Structures are given as C-alpha cells and as structure tokens.
Amino acid sequence: MKWQPKYTISNKLLLTIREIGESIGEIRAQHLTHTALSKLELNARELSSYASTSIEGNPLPLTDVKRLLKSRKETIRDTEREVLNYNKALQVLYQSVRNNRFKLTVKTLEKVQAQVVDGLMDNPSYCGALRQDPVIIRNPRKVDEIVFIPPDAKDVKQLTQLLMDFINQNIGKIEPVILAGIFHRQNVIIHPFIDGNGRTTRLLTTAILGNAGLDLFEIFSFEDYYNRNITRYFKAVGLEGDYYDLKDNIDFSTWLEYFSEGILDELRRIIKLLPEEPSTKPRIETHHQQILDYILEKGSITQREYGAISDRSLASRKLDFEKLTRLNLIRAKGVGRGTYYILASSK
Template identity: 30%
Template structure:
C-alpha cells in the first residue's frame, strides 16, 4: 500500500491557507455566465498549451486558442494533434469524476487519448510498458540521464497500489491539494508508459482537484505555473530521494503552484466583480450544464435556434424554449428575428 512520507512545514501551511482564502473568493464571486464561460475556456486553453509546451510542443497560446474553437493552424508534425488530444483528455475528466473508483482501464484510456497519433510507435498508446521494455528519463538537450524508473516487471503491482491510494482517500482528512501533489509525483516516479507520462501525471492531478470538489469552477490552470518555471518544476521532482521518497520539498513546490495559479484567478475575478461577493448581498447567476452547453455553442457558432437546442440537448420544443428564455432573462442571450426566423445571439 502506498504510504507517502512528508511533513506539513510552515511553508506548506502558508500556501494552503492562501489557497483556501483565494478559493473562497472564487466560489463566492457573483460572476455573470459569460465571464464564467470565458474563465473556464481560458483555463482549458492554458492547461493544454502549458502541459504540451513543457514536453516541447511549439504551438503558441494563440494557436492553441484557435484550435479550441475549431480553426486550422499551421503546425509541424505532431504538435497540432498533441494539443487536440489534451483537450479531449481534459474534457473526458467530466465523465471520469462521476465514476466511483478509477481503474487501470481508465488510466489506459486517458493515456490513449493523450498520445493518439503522436507516438513513434502507435502500439505504445494506451498500454503500460511490459516485457523487455524499459525507459530512462533524461534531458532532451544535454542527453543527461536524470532518472531511472522502476523495472517494467514492477509496474502492475505499483499501479495497483497507486490506484488503491486514490480510491481510498478521505478528502475530509487529507487536503486535496496535497493529494494531487502526491498523485502527480507518484505517477511520474512509476513512469508506467514508454512516453506521455508527464502529461498523464498532470491530467491526474487535475482529476484529483475535480473529483474532491476542490476545483468546482475550473477557472485555473496549474500547468501554466510549471511551464513558466520548467527548471524549477524538474528540480522539485528531483528533490525526492529515490530511496527514502520524502515528498516534503516537492509538495512545497506543488502547493506554491496552486497558490500562484489561484491568486491569479482571484485577482482577475476581483477586477471583473469590483470586489463584490454573495456574502455582500450580490447574487450569483447559477446556470446548469445544459444552459452552459448552449452558451458554449453560441460562442463558437455566433447564434442558435430552438431547433438546434432541441438537437443539442435532446429535449422537447417546450423545454428548449424554456432554456432559451432563461438565458434571455439573465441577459446571457438576446432574441433576434421573428416568427419562424427567430434566433439567439450572445447579449
């Protein structure tokens, strides 16, 4: 059974306190749906751009943003596919967090989504290393070997322990941020795949923050912090002694990343709302997933009709009308045209 070793230092405690305070501001901010949608989209793009950039992807933030809305970009080799794959994996987490327990099958599916059409050998996609396969971790620029993962024969048992740890966690007893940091490191340590381990580890850290209910708004991108400080990121991972596996320094760095990322979102929200919160008597407009789905569709396609809403949500004409009227009531959408030619655009 995986039993992580670490100490709660003053630095970790300080970061966790700041994280909690920033999270409260974010949760209680009276954001209008358009702002909320924009913040979610920005976090999605930043995560995909940063996590793939860490691994050497050359696409700019603007190019990744264009890919997210379906625009074509000129990209070399596998760069475009890597980003599209990462978008798919991030969106798949919405389904994965609804499952009671995560399994090896889920991990393999995530890896396959992340690496499809990007590996030199396609057979490695969605499969743990096995047989005589082995990996070494090194600096792609200097050729220096920085880490030798456990032997391939140990992977099955290590992954079982890893999954048991995740599935048995009580988030009331262990802070989700610490759990995410532990999961991130442990997956990198095991290195169960020939390639794509870093991206999968970062996806799993995000999964923990979503599954635990910590990141309910999905406004921040932790990967952005790593990408802005790649030397620090790799140095922090290397602080964990391969024998003793004491995680304190790594967790200090990981908590700093969450702290910095949430603080950036908090500042942005304070600017958008003028510092207002629900505690001050300002109401937050709460829209369900079906409403957000329609808003997202309009953002990408400029307008929507009642017929299209029925198709997208698989609902009746009456329900589609109610959804659209709710969005108009909150000044999210505006009605245009008349009779059979009615359509809706963003307000």
C-alpha cells in the same frame, strides 16, 4: 501490501492550503454567472493545453493554440494534434468528475494516456498500455547523460496499483491538494508509459483535485506555473539516480510546498480577472478567521467547539457561521445538534 508516502505538513504548506481555500471562497463570493464560469473554464483549458504540451517541448505559442482550439482543421501537424488531444482529454475528464463518474484505476490511466498520444506513436503497443520495456530519462541538453532510471517494467503495474489504492482510500481523509500532489510526483517517478507520462499525469492530477473535493478545479491551470520555469518543475517533481537506490528515502514534503504554490498562484491570477467591488465586498474579521483556522487544523468545527475557543455570545457565533456560509467559505453538514462545519472546498 500498502504504499505510504513520506511527507511532512510544514507551516508553509498549511498556510498555502489555507490561502487556497480563501482564494476559492473569494471567487465563489463573486457569485459568477454560468456564462462567466464557462469563459474562465475555456480560458483554463486553452492555457492548460498550451502549457502542458509546451513543457514537453511543443513549440506552438499560446495565440496559435487558442486559434487551433477554435478551428476545425481537417489536416493537422503532430504539434497541433498533441494540443488537440490534450484539450479533448481534459474535457472528457471534466465531464466525468462533474457527473460523479470518475474512477481512478489503472484502466483510467491507460485510457487517458491513449487519448494523449492518439495518432502520435509509431508503435501501437505503446498506446493505452503500461510499458513492458525499460526506459531511461536523459538530460535533454546532454543526451549522453542519464538523469534517472525509473522502476523496472515488471514492477510498474504493482507500483501503479498501490498508488491508485492510496489515493482512493484517502479521499476525504487527506486534503485534496496534498492527495493530488502525491499522485502527481509518484506517477512521474513510476513512469508507467513509454511516452505521454507528463501529460497524462497532469491531466489526472486535475481530475483528482476535483474528485477529492477542490472546488472550481475546472477554472484554473496549474500547468502554466510549471511552464514558466520548466527547469524548476523537472527538478522538483523528478529524481536523480536509480529508483531502487532511492525508493526508501523519497520525501514529498518540498514537492508538496511547490505544488500547492502553483495552485495558489493560478487562483490569484484568476482573482485579478474578476470585477472589483470594494464597496460591497464583505470583510473577514479576526473571529471569522479563527473559525477557518480551526477547521483547517481539525477538519471541522461545531458550535460547541467554537464556543470553547471564543468569548463571543451564542447569537454572535451563529451569525459568524451564517456569514461564512453565505461567502461560500464553509458549509454545514449534519442536522440539529449533530451539525458541524467544514471548508467549502472540502468534499
């Protein structure tokens, strides 16, 4: 049995993914030092820890979160523990992806949720285990109003496993942004735990982005985009009604556009923090963009394929590939006549 999500790759989604690749290339072209990258990573963790817990109603402002993450307080409130748990889980996931040890499994999902809710739940059976009880999603402003009824507890394990299988089987086949976006929404819909679903989902979404090949995943905080308009986020990621009435017609297209917008928005924020070098910044010409567009559509390009769509000489075409490689926008794979080029952000 397989699970296959429904979605359409719209022109809007394609354009956003292309701009994500260009933005990552622009950041890479800065040749940031290890110190600079570490600073950006710290900033992203602070922002993610603040935004992701804020989405769930944590009242701590960003300034307090930054101060908390730098302190070594021995006595902490639940609101502070929630932030510290998220930050710790994020660091663990960063490390596992960097060391090629990250594996998306049900056990991984349970482990992350356990880290998220550590010390915050009265019932220990709800910590680090898929739910065995029914849940109902209510309107936070009108507690008597039921918004969504997730899948029955008896179906949670199978639905979760089918989602994991889909993600793992499509790494390298589907764009990382699309793959992570699909995981994000479907896991929220399944609602595999009694508590901690949103935070767990957002943490693993970051890990999937990195594991699937999205470069520099550690330095951006897509959660901040959601936190700026929580109502829009909940409306985009969730469903209204009974899961079993809706499951056959769930479409991820609009959500994927929104999800990719969030990543691009965050990358643009980072670019604004980078030093400006207008006099030394290399230009991307029309023929360079032609290569990038071709790779985005086809997945890769060879010298022969570039020659078929361009009237530039062989020597010029080689220089084009060399320039885009130097800018960390593309990278070569294969050897000799079997050489082809893919986006640097691809795995």
